[in-house]
Amino acid sequence: MAELAEIKKQGLLYRGKAKEMYTTNHSDILWVHYLDQVTALNGKRKVQMTDKGKTNCVISSQLFTDLRHQGIKNHFIKQLDLTDQLVQRVQIIPLETVIRNYASGSFVKRYQTEYLQKFSQPVIEFFYKNDVLDDPFLNDDDALALGLATNDQISEIRQIALQVNQHLIQIFEKINVQLVDFKLEFGVTKMGTVILADELSPDNCRLVDVQTKQSLDKDIFRQGLGEMVPVYEKVLQRLQQSEEA
Numbered sequence: 033m034a035e036l037a038e039i040k041k042q043g044l045l046y047r048g049k050a051k052e053m054y055t056t057n058h059s060d061i062l063w064v065h066y067l068d069q070v071t072a073l074n075g076k077r078k079v080q081m082t083d084k085g086k087t088n089c090v091i092s093s094q095l096f097t098d099l100r101h102q103g104i105k106n107h108f109i110k111q112l113d114l115t116d117q118l119v120q121r122v123q124i125i126p127l128e129t130v131i132r133n134y135a136s137g138s139f140v141k142r143y144q145t146e147y148l149q150k151f152s153q154p155v156i157e158f159f160y161k162n163d164v165l166d167d168p169f170l171n172d173d174d175a176l177a178l179g180l181a182t183n184d185q186i187s188e189i190r191q192i193a194l195q196v197n198q199h200l201i202q203i204f205e206k207i208n209v210q211l212v213d214f215k216l217e218f219g220v221t222k223m224g225t226v227i228l229a230d231e232l233s234p235d236n237c238r239l240v241d242v243q244t245k246q247s248l249d250k251d252i253f254r255q256g257l258g259e260m261v262p263v264y265e266k267v268l269q270r271l272q273q274s275e276e277a
């Protein structure tokens with residue numbers, strides 16, 4: 033896109049817990065600014081953390097680029113600087129798609145399984161993206177009944193989610209990191225295509241060091257396990273080294 037250099041940031045469209053989304057002079061392009069803020073419990077716990085936005089923006093940009101190279105359509109257009117990106121504007125499908133390779137988090141709580149129990153095949157779960165309701169767990173039929181997505185969109189989401197999983201497993205395997213689970217958001221473009229959107233960072237992935245079993249993600253904050261940003265930076269460093277190799 034030749035005109036990308038002329039994209040200008042306009043008004044704030046949405047201030048979320050992790051990012052600010054701005055409109056631009058191009059109706060199909062949004063300007064994303066990653067915040068130095070971390071939240072848990074649906075925003076009830078909120079802390080400012082220097083450089084957190086930078087780390088997530090750079091990790092997310094790299095992973096979206098890697099996925100694009102693997103043929104997975106996503107909203108990422110360009111990284112502008114260390115905290116800002118341009119993305120394709122989509123209509124977000126209000127489903128949080130969680131892909132699990134090992135048991136953790138709410139799965140362990142719900143079914144009382146052992147932490148990091150390996151699944152024989154990836155588990156896909158949906159949560160209704162609705163802050164007022166606290167993002168409840170729901171199944172495909174519930175999503176259809178609520179009109180959150182069509183049958184075809186749900187099939188598409190499942191298919192893309194599994195592809196993303198395969199690629200991310202490999203990317204993280206190379207840097208000695210186990211991909212435990214992660215959350216994706218999808219959106220519909222003006223042309224009606226379902227594409228991957230939002231972000232891909234240690235805020236919405238569970239990552240565990242293969243050797244030490246240390247958490248390398250937001251669980252550090254959720255569980256008060258120490259400084260989070262240096263660990264995110266370690267993940268970024270390993271990804272960058274692996275990219276250069």
Ligand SMILES: Nc1ncnc2c1ncn2[C@@H]1O[C@H](COP(=O)(O)OP(=O)(O)OP(=O)(O)O)[C@@H](O)[C@H]1O
Nearest residue numbers: 048049050051053107119120121122124217229230
């Ligand atoms: N390409 C896109 N087009 C339109 N909206 C997007 C796009 N990518 C992400 N979003 C939305 O922008 C917001 C990003 O902000 P942030 O991640 O901080 O939200 P959040 O606090 O997690 O809140 P929410 O519950 O709305 O996701 C989210 O609502 C996300 O769904």
Ligand SMILES: [Mg+2]
Nearest residue numbers: 048049050230
């Ligand atoms: Mg978010």
